[in-house]
Amino acid sequence: MKIAILGTRGIPNNYGGFEQFAEYLSVLLVKKNHKVTVYSPHFHPYKKKEYKSVHIKYIYSPEKYIGASANFVYDFLCLRDALKEDYDIILECGYHSNAPSYYLMRGRKRPVLITNMDGLEWKRSKWNIITRWLIKKLEKLAVKKSHYLISDNTGIQQYYLNEFGVNSYYIAYGANPVYAFNENILLSYSLSKENYYVLIARLEPENNIEMILDGFILSKSSLPFVVIGNHLTKYGVYLKKKYQGFNIHFIGGIYNKDILDSLRYYSKAYFHGHSVGGTNPSLLEAMASQALIVAHSNDFNRAVLKNNAFFFSLDRDVAHVINSLDNMMNDEIAMKKKNNCELIIKEYSWSVITNQYEKLFENILKDSLF
Template identity: 50%
Template sequence: MKIAILGTRGIPNHYGGFEQFAEFFAVYLVEKGHEVYVYNSHNHPHQEKTFKGVHILHCNDPEHKMGTFGQFIYDYNCIMDARTREFDIILQLGYTSNSVWFFLLPKKPVIITNMDGLEWKRTKYSRPVRQFLKFAERLAAVSSDHLVSDSLGIQSYLKRKYGKDSTFIAYGAHPFNSPDAAIPAKYDVEPGQYNMIMARFEPENNLDMVLEGVAQSTDKKTILVVGNHMTKYGEYLKSKFANYANIRFTGGIYNLTDLNSLRYFSNLYFHGHTVGGTNPSLLEAMASQALIAAHSNDFNRGILKENAFYFTSAKQVAELLPTVKKSDNLQKVAQNYEAIVNDYNWEKINGEYLGLFEKVMAAK
């Protein structure tokens, strides 16, 4: 098959979850004998025309000059190029800035769209932007030949909202089983004697709720707050909790050995996300053998099932902290790790996407 992947800033990954998936999946497809093209921003660090056998198509991306609106121009440029290529399948990752150009997509290829999370629920967006994202979601849902949901919650939402079936294919993670016991000391904590939360500093990730619970709790273990806090919301949180010495803002941690070991040796790892499908950071926490306390919602429960503690308020966080020990809950940890190995490993995820491609081409 001749396959194109649109909707990312490009590969190899220098940005986020969709880029990571595009990198793994594109290389996998080439290894299986397919002809694969990935669209890259013109200013992507990788300027070669190929990457591990994948053809790279650089398109002009004015986002660095124009801000968010530049994403629409970049997607337009990618789609216009795709019209000249005679692809069999076009895989679109997300819909926020490409679905408005649906009428320009070439007619010959099968259009498959990964619908991402419920982007219009993100409180970081203004009301007009959220209304636009709802409109963009609808355009993608009704104009694509096939939809992919990366969580069962998104799958049921698309069926309920648009009457559209979608194929459930989750995200992936690499199992981690080589922790370095010296890493916590680099961050001035001891194994098992600290908690952790990692997220983008946005309201829907409930950092405020978790940290308010830490402030209220009788438990005074350090909590490492990992993520870029140099934002308006980050400044608000740092100011609010400035008097709590056990709340420590580390900034982003991008060394994977450090990050995986910190998750592994934490007592409780909090996951407060409420928007989106299969969240990559949640799978990575499971893969790092962390004991997880997650916000109680369909997305998180659909992945963690009974193998986590759940909260919906700061009071519940405060009650969990002094009573839950990782050493008493190793079965939950083991079952989450097993889920990564059996259900969320990249080989299985890639195989499910390829199986979908083969199915839709056979039907065509």
């Protein structure tokens, strides 16, 4: 098959979730003898035309001049170019800046346009009411114009069925199990094994940072709480000021996976407050790192974790979990960690996810409608 992956900031991954997804998926599909092209903005620091046998096509993006609005221009130019090629499949990652360019399809049935719908972007509290309205309109447009939809979480899949009456294919995001950790990393942050709590997230309201930290304060725990994420934003500055004087440490963003894996693994518990996404990459990485997870109680997180975590809905729930940990049986904690790692291997490893995409693409191309 000839496959194009659009809607990311290119590979090798130098940015975030969809970029990591595009890198793993494209490299593994090429190993299965498919021809894969990943579209990248012209300013990507990697300049070669191939990466691990994946073809890279560089497309102009005016981000330097118009900021985030450049995504609409970039995505339009990517799809326009892709439609000139002979791809069997175009996989779009996300929809909110991609959807307007879908009019270029003009009723075409080839190449097959498949959109991975990501999370419920319009629910993010950082958006004002007008932006939320626009994102909802773009979501509807993507649903209407895509040939097929992919949901990375059963909660997202159910949302599209309820909201639009459309079926989408469920294929999760991926992660690989981690087995190597470095305890010496803790020394750099004045931490010791299983004597700290950690949270790794974008510092945004919908990630329930305040609920978690308020609960930590209510617990009166003597252990430090480490918050990893860029705190140089308006909300980040607010959080630092609010929790000044407490045993809460904002250490900024860390982008080295080996360091993050070790900080998760050696923590007493990893807190996950995400509430509007689908299958969140950082949650899978915590599972893969064999961390004990305390997660916000919502359909998305529960669909991934099943019973292998502790859940909270209020700050007092957080306090209760923290105060209960010392009295919990080690076997119970070890079992949750083990079950999560096994879930990663069986359901979320990148090889499993790639096989699911390959099978879906092949079945779609065999569909009599095309």
